[in-house]
Amino acid sequence: MTVSPGLLSLEASATLTSSSWEDGVDSVLSMQQIGKSFQPGVPVLRDIALHVQSGQTVCLLGPSGCGKTTLLRLIAGFEMPDQGEIYLIKRLVSRPGLVVPPEQRHVGMVFQDYALFPHMTVSQNIQFGLFRWPLAWRRTRLAEMLRLVDLEAMARRYPHELSGGQQQRVALARALAPAPQLLLLDEPFSNLDVHLRQQLRAEVQSILAQAGITTILVTHDQEEALSLADMLAVMDQGALVQYATPDEVVRRPCTRFVAQFIGLGHFLRGELHDTWIRTELGSIPYAPALVSPMPGPQVDVLIRPEHVQLCSDHCGTPVQVVHTAFRGSRKLYTLRLASGTTFCALFAAEVVLRTGEAVRVTWQPSDLVVFASADSCVPPAHDRCPRSSTGRAAL
């Protein structure tokens, strides 16, 4: 069992700024202290620092309106930062008062609505960015791109004659054709249905891998982010709250927001003792030496559905089944404790529990995530587990 090093630190900036600026110089993209507001006094982005290494895929993840698209547009050069600097391969491209225009940045972008030019064929769209290339190279590159996105048969079609998935692949090929230093994807899958989305996600991933390109992708869909990203940048209200690998973000979320936004997390009240934390689901051992100073005896402990097990009558804690939903090949149960606190548990599909039934469960966390108790905090809004984290388009 490991204990999160970021434990109890509600401010993420400490961990973020610990990576030195010198590291960032070797990055494809690095930015420091980026701030942006469209109306005075209403910041959209606050003090963002981000370094992207060559070949990585970074997902900007956050709820709607957290500023992730604005950050993308700053990187592309469509907006000017109010403060901070952006470097693309060691070259200063943005700072207050100076912006290298987008056409001089060699940054490819795929837009949410794809922005295909409706009056041009697939070939013409893909070749649009190659106008400075010699004709022979242009032809070769077009063929290469068409093969990459598997659209050789559609070269002469117009965008409106293509399906949504095909349109997206054209947009991708068009952005990749001029061999940009960096590729930006703005909610690339939001216009597609779930089946297509999953299929395209895999396709896009393989295309990006083949192209070997550094990519920044904006999404509000955590499943998408977790499956595509090498690095996750979780944003909340204009701030970058955690920048780490998906694994790290899931196992060691550094704020309550991240803990609840990624994965299905609920909090249990806990009481801090010498070497254990007492919760309603039993006592959890912990090593106080690994933990920075604890403010008080009251803490909240993160509980993930994967870590809850059913047990026999003689052990565990009694709970009541509130709700059931299939989730892939398993079932997600919403359970209620005697105190009224609800949490989620993931059991095999063969387990059949009726709503209202009383069962007993135990809890074995693999990573202990503890935050100082926030009595003033509003408890989680839903007392039911969502059926699917990507349920938006499916329903």
Place this chain on the structure above:
Amino acid sequence: MVSHPGQVVSASGVQGGRWVSIWSLLALTIAAGVSVPLLAVLSSFLTPAGDVWRHLWQTQLLELILNTLGLLIGVGVGTVLVGTGLAWLVVYYRFPGQTLFEWGLILPLAIPAYVLGFVCLGLFDFTGPLQTLLRGLLGAHLRLPTLRSYWGVTLMMTLVFYPYVYLLARAAFLGQGATALETARSLGRTPLRAFLVVTLPMARPALVAGGALAMMEALADVGTVATFGYRTLTEAIYRVWYGMFDRPAATQLASGLLGFALLLLLVERLSRGRARYIETYRRGTGVTPTRLHGWRAGLATGACLAVLGPGFLVPVGQLGVWTWRTVQAGQLAPTFGTLLGNTVYLATLATAGTCLLALVMAYASRLSVSPSVRWASQCATMGYALPGSVVAVGVLLPLAWLDHTIVAWLAARLGQSGSLLFTGSAAGLLFAYLVRFLAVSLQTVDASLTRISPSLDDAARSLGAGTGRVLRRIHLPLLRSGVLTALILVFVEVMKEMPATLLLRPFGLNTLAIEVWQRTADAMWQEAAAPALAIVGAGILPVLLAVRLSVRR
């Protein structure tokens, strides 16, 4: 190592900024140039003209203002109702003749109001064919209500100006696609209610723009109201100018008229609000028209005929008959070919110039967020609301001053005086056309430019295209139909334009419109028919071109 590429960045960074400011600068220059005549008219307020004002107020000013207001309201309501209604029928329904009407309903655009006016007066005259026929059928005491009234003038103008609304409304309905309408129907609205609560509000910018154009036309018209004896402000300016030769008083009235024009512009801008109506290109299905049967189909066909008949078919037929008689009698003026050539020449030059300037202005206001460019483009559209005669005065005053300055300078330098550079050539007239018709092309180009999603610009720029290339490769091709509409509208407008031509034409340069004016002033209907028919015919050609291109699209 942190490098210091600040110098490199500042060079390219400034370049991006400079492009924007070049466009803004161009827009501001055009706006300034176009505003010169307006300022010249406004400055007439500084010349004391108290006596004239007192006289006007005592005799007719209130009546003139009320008449003008009444006409504007009547024409505005009439054209929006007729234009929107017909566009709705043609886009959403199939009925006998629908495909013909779809483009045929644009045809009245080729007929100037003053031509329709004199043809109808000729037809409805006591001695005209209609009354003669009715008297023969119903008895000698039959009297029809006179056309020389408020309702007559409003009807004439509605019949010829509704295509402004029709064209824009139809384009807006087609551009919306079916998705919004179907969403509304899925939410329980009937087709009619869905049209009223979704389609119409979405098309509102187009409808209001069309209505504003029609009302500006009505405000500028001199020929019709003069022939019908309906007294408006514009007509009074004309009378003061020619009757009393009192140029200061005429310009005083003109500056008062500017108030009406500003009011119209304000209405147009306010109703658009701050909303940016952006239409991503049609991904969903287009509109699927409903087929009408039985009496409904008959009613639809009848409605189209009821507008197209008196607005185009009957007057063109009558003009044809009169022209035929003239040719038969060998009375066709020998100068006819020259008149036609002059007209087409002037119209082509003015149209090309106007649309080029409109493109620059519209593009500048898309690129620049600065309010000064927005303001400039609004300034540039004011000339259209002014009557041609007033624009002519506004053009004449500064150009005459310029000419005389140049002549004086030449005389001082070379010891000999040259000819008058601007007022002596067609340059002044072309300038007046630019001032007057920039609004037509700018509104059309601007409307279709705002329909292009900004993400297309962004996509092109992220692919390395500079502003110029974005304009050439993305906007111009996508704007083609919009620019074409603008070209057609301006061409037809210039051909019809009468008062400014009358005042500014260089000596000896006559056009068809002037010929019509001179003949109708003498009530020689039949003699005016041939040049009028030529104006109508030339006006039809671009309309047909528009039809071909819109079909191919």
